[in-house]
Amino acid sequence: MNRFYVTTPIYYVNDAPHVGHAYCTVNADAVARWHRLRGDETKFLTGTDEHGQKVADAAAKNGVSPQEWTDRTSLRFREAWDALDVSYDDFIRTTEPRHFETVQKFLTQVYENGYIYKDTYSGLYCVSCEDYFTLEASDEGKCPVHGRPLTQMEEDNWFFRLSAFEDRLLEFYAANPDFVSPETKYNEAHAFIKGGLKDISITRTSIDWGIPVPWDDKHVFYVWYDALINYLTAIGYGRDDDEVQEWWPVSNHLVGKEIIRFHCVWWPAMCMAAGLDPVHHVQVHGWLLVGGQKLSKTMAAEGGVRLTDISPVLLTDEYGVDPIRYYLLRETALGNDGDFSLEGITARYNTDLANNLGNLVARVSTIVAGKCDGVGPLPQAEAPLRDAAQRAIADTTEAWNRFAPHHALEATWGLIGATNAYLENTAPWKLPAGDELRAVLGNALEAIRIVTILATPAMPSICQQIWERIGLTGSPTDGLVGDTAQWGLYQPTNPIVKGEPLFPRIKADS
């Protein structure tokens, strides 16, 4: 039995979920669904990050307690994921007792291993930002954001001895060239380590909205330290339900490129410090850009992007869940930045979904209804379409296995194109009733059946619908893809259903 553990970052609850969150989460979801389809025992974790100064501030600003604020905002994330058909197995909140327990166990271990020490943090502080800057990061001693002079501040902090892991991290990177992908992100992380690592402050005394340091109750852990450990909380690290041995060796983090440092440098070092192997794999994704600009809360606040237009829930209301999932997965190569636009959604929808897939199902259904009394004929063992199907199956499989949903869908759509072309060549609408006609339609239906299996990680609900329309019982997810995605297995038990268009075209002016 293979296992597969995939995580998203836990999302920071100082604001509402937006498309950027959805992008990451839907990719993780599709990959998780693929692995379930392969028969892997799969665990898909997402959740919310609920500590830190910004959350406390956001709560205060809204006149509620931090706990109430996080309850409220965390719920919005779960609602968004429900709206997107996200099949997480576990939703973690960093304010949960289980997380307190794991964090304290984990960091106590690091402490006992001698990698945490107390020192005075002294740095340049910007009162407006309420944050420290290094001299290098500052604008010649002035705040790079506000331009006002930074003041020297001191605070007693506990420090993590990150510098002790420079060599071990470099060795680890050398020994694990697939640790981070895509390769450019691996290089980036590797280069950063080579550039030298400094110890980092991991606790705060200035706030109390956080997880207490077990050996020093004046301190709470800095939010990132607590946050990263969520990946271990969910598999029971340090608790009765400890399943770290089973899940950690097959762990995969899907993260945005801006948090490479935390996941590819700090986090493996922290694991090493606790006597644990680092996460198995970090898959980095790029950003969705709106009009070439980063899609972010900041931009929206400045009026650069209308936040209401990029709420995931509004998008699914407008275009449907599966089309949005398809767009997010298909439009941008995972690892690259991508354009996000309503025009792009419409284009993908009309061409790939309405014209290619939806129309294929419609035209085949109509001919079967008209010429075969609505009963789907069986495919041939040997058919011209068979090669196209096998190529699509192989390419799609390979792509999903390496975190490349865009390539997977491209490969699957290759079979849709081949099937449309096959229909042109065989012109079943001209054929008299008989074996030839039945063979052509059976082959086309078989291709459609295979498509629904291959595409179900991306569009679970539409694929189920198509499955039923072509007269099959059960679901595309019944059985393992290795067994079911093989030419020749189409065997309907129900009549073909013509039905309404699966994807009514979106008119250009709407």
Place this chain on the structure above:
RNA sequence: GGGGCCGUAGCUCAGUGGUUAGAGCAGGGGACUCAUAAUCCCUGGGUCGUGGGUUCGAUCCCCACCGGCCCUACCA
């Protein structure tokens, strides 16, 4: 200041040290009529950002520059 990324057909992007640089979409032409004015076939001379260098030969290697962007230690 330091580190890194990107710049390829109208658009979005693939791609490789070597004869004619590719795909999808858009556009143009044709076919067909089963289908959601859908589908299928044909159609892509674009200084591969600019200027140098290495090389028998570079879009792909090196350097500089221009333009866009990211990280520099709490925004997917």
